[in-house]
Amino acid sequence: QVQLVxxxxxxxxxxxxxxxxxxxxxxxxxxYYVGWFRQTPRNEREFLGGINYSGTRAYYDDSxxxxxxxxxxxxxxxxxxxxxxxxxxxxxxxxxAADKTYAGISSVxxxxxxxxxxxxxxx
Numbered sequence: 439q440v441q442l443v444x445x446x447x448x449x450x451x452x453x454x455x456x457x458x459x460x461x462x463x464x465x466x467x468x469x470y471y472v473g474w475f476r477q478t479p480r481n482e483r484e485f486l487g488g489i490n491y492s493g494t495r496a497y498y499d500d501s502x503x504x505x506x507x508x509x510x511x512x513x514x515x516x517x518x519x520x521x522x523x524x525x526x527x528x529x530x531x532x533x534x535a536a537d538k539t540y541a542g543i544s545s546v547x548x549x550x551x552x553x554x555x556x557x558x559x560x561x
Contacts, residue, residue, distance in 0.1 A: 467515045
């Protein structure tokens with residue numbers, strides 16, 4: 439089964455941009471839909487965006503599509519979340535998730551998860 443590892447988190451200033459990576463091992467990422475989520479203060483995983491197998495179609499939560507971009511490079515077995523104009527509200531733990539058949543926005547639909555990477559936005 440596929441294992442996912444996120445990287446690229448850290449401390450940034452409000453207004454900065456940051457790109458997170460999600461590298462897969464133990465499987466071919468092109469066989470999976472990929473989603474990105476953020477942990478909320480209520481311990482729920484909030485959907486940010488997702489991308490189809492080939493990377494030709496991305497979909498977003500309405501609140502995130504203005505400053506988040508999801509992409510993937512299947513040759514590198516890696517997906518990305520580009521974030522721009524970061525605000526303090528964007529602080530949190532970010533997760534990537536993968537599933538062979540589920541392409542929705544609910545966290546319960548994804549079978550495979552990374553361990554998360556912390557993003558802290560200082561105002």
